[in-house]
Amino acid sequence: MIIQKSTNPRISTFDPTNFSFGNTFIDHMVICEYEDGKWGDVKVVPYGPLPFSPAMMAVNYGQACFEGMKAYKDKDGDVFLFRPEKNFARINKSSTRLAMPEVTEEIFLEGLKALVNLDRDWIPHGEGLSLYIRPLVFATEEALKARIANKYMFAIVATPAKSYYSEPVAVKISDYYSRAANGGVGFAKAAGNYAAAFYPTQMAMEEGYEQIIWTDDSTHEFFEESGTMNVFVRINDTIYTPPTSEKILDGITRDSFIQLAERRGIEVKVEPVSVKAVVEAQRNGTLKEVWGVGTAVVTTVFKALGYKGEKLNLPILSLEESFALSLQKDLVDIQTNNAEDTFGWRVLVEKKVLESA
Numbered sequence: 636m637i638i639q640k641s642t643n644p645r646i647s648t649f650d651p652t653n654f655s656f657g658n659t660f661i662d663h664m665v666i667c668e669y670e671d672g673k674w675g676d677v678k679v680v681p682y683g684p685l686p687f688s689p690a691m692m693a694v695n696y697g698q699a700c701f702e703g704m705k706a707y708k709d710k711d712g713d714v715f716l717f718r719p720e721k722n723f724a725r726i727n728k729s730s731t732r733l734a735m736p737e738v739t740e741e742i743f744l745e746g747l748k749a750l751v752n753l754d755r756d757w758i759p760h761g762e763g764l765s766l767y768i769r770p771l772v773f774a775t776e777e778a779l780k781a782r783i784a785n786k787y788m789f790a791i792v793a794t795p796a797k798s799y800y801s802e803p804v805a806v807k808i809s810d811y812y813s814r815a816a817n818g819g820v821g822f823a824k825a826a827g828n829y830a831a832a833f834y835p836t837q838m839a840m841e842e843g844y845e846q847i848i849w850t851d852d853s854t855h856e857f858f859e860e861s862g863t864m865n866v867f868v869r870i871n872d873t874i875y876t877p878p879t880s881e882k883i884l885d886g887i888t889r890d891s892f893i894q895l896a897e898r899r900g901i902e903v904k905v906e907p908v909s910v911k912a913v914v915e916a917q918r919n920g921t922l923k924e925v926w927g928v929g930t931a932v933v934t935t936v937f938k939a940l941g942y943k944g945e946k947l948n949l950p951i952l953s954l955e956e957s958f959a960l961s962l963q964k965d966l967v968d969i970q971t972n973n974a975e976d977t978f979g980w981r982v983l984v985e986k987k988v989l990e991s992a
C-alpha cells in the first residue's frame with residue numbers, strides 16, 4: 636500500500652457541530668487502478684479531483700457501482716466499522732453483474748482501514764454522528780465502443796454524517812414506475828439504479844410524497860423496496876419484509892434488523908408483501924408501522940402511504956411502542972459501542988501511525 640499524506644490538511648477547519656453531509660470530504664481517499672487484466676497498487680492519497688475524459692466509459696455506458704458504509708467513534712475515541720466484510724462481498728457481486736473486475740480483500744478492506752485510521756480525526760463522536768464511507772468501482776477507459784471496458788478505478792471517499800433522525804415521510808406506492816426487473820440489476824448497487832429512480836421520485840414529490848415504495852414491474856402488486864432502502868411492514872405484532880432476489884438489494888441494515896427483531900422475540904416473516912394485504916390492514920387498523928432501512932439514515936418511518944390517489948395514514952408511535960425505532964436503537968447501540976456486540980458485527984480500526992511513502 637502506498638500512503639501519500641496531504642501536505643495541506645483541512646481537518647483544523649472541520650466543525651463537527653456544523654457541517655454539510657455529503658459534500659464535506661475527509662482529507663484523503665483511496666484509489667487503485669485496473670489495467671492489463673490486473674489491479675495496481677492501493678494508494679491512500681490527498682482527496683481531490685482526478686483527470687478524466689468525457690469519453691470515459693463509466694459516464695457513457697454506466698459501468699459503475701458503489702457501496703455505502705459507516706465508521707463510528709465511541710466515547711473513548713476508538714473507531715469501529717460495521718460488518719465491512721458484507722460490503723466487500725456485495726461490491727464484488729455488483730461489479731460481476733456489471734462485467735467489472737472484482738477487487739481483492741487487500742484492496743477493499745486494507746485500503747478502507749488505512750483511510751479510516753489516517754483520517755480518524757474526521758469521525759465525529761456523538762449521538763447520530765458517524766463517517767459515511769463510499770467505496771466505488773467505475774470504468775475509466777476512454778472509448779466509445781459499447782463493450783466491456785478494460786480500465787477501471789476502485790476508490791473510497793468519505794464524508795462525515797449527521798443524525799439518524801429523519802422526520803416521518805409520506806410515500807407513494809408505485810403503480811407505474813419500476814426500480815428493477817427480473818434478470819436486471821436491482822440486486823446490485825449499480826449507479827444507474829439510482830439515476831433511474833430520480834425522475835419517478837420527482838414525479839411522486841410533485842404529488843406530495845417524499846419517496847416511492849417500489850413494487851414489482853409486472854403487476855405492481857408486491858412491495859420491493861422504498862426509496863433507496865429496504866422496506867419493512869408491521870401488521871399487529873408481526874414484521875414482514877420481502878425476500879431478497881435479483882430485484883431487491885441484500886441490505887446489511889435489513890439483515891441486521893431481522894436478526895435484532897428475532898433476538899427481541901418479534902416474529903419476522905420474510906415473504907412477499909402484497910400491496911392488497913397492506914392496504915387492507917391499514918383499513919382494518921392492524922397496520923402499525925411501515926418503514927425503510929438503509930445505511931445512510933438507518934430508519935425512515937412512514938406516516939402515510941399513497942395508494943391509487945388516496946392517502947392512507949399511519950399511526951405515529953413512540954420509541955416504546957415502535958418496532959422500527961426500538962430496532963434502530965438496538966442497532967445504533969451496537970454500531971457505536973454502547974451495547975455488547977453479541978453478533979460480532981463491530982470491527983475495530985486499529986490505531987497505527989502511517990508514514991508517507
Ligand code: COI
Nearest residue numbers: 703863864929930931932
Ligand atoms: C442508504 O440508505 O444507505 C442508501 O443507499 C442511500 C445512499 C444512496 C445515500
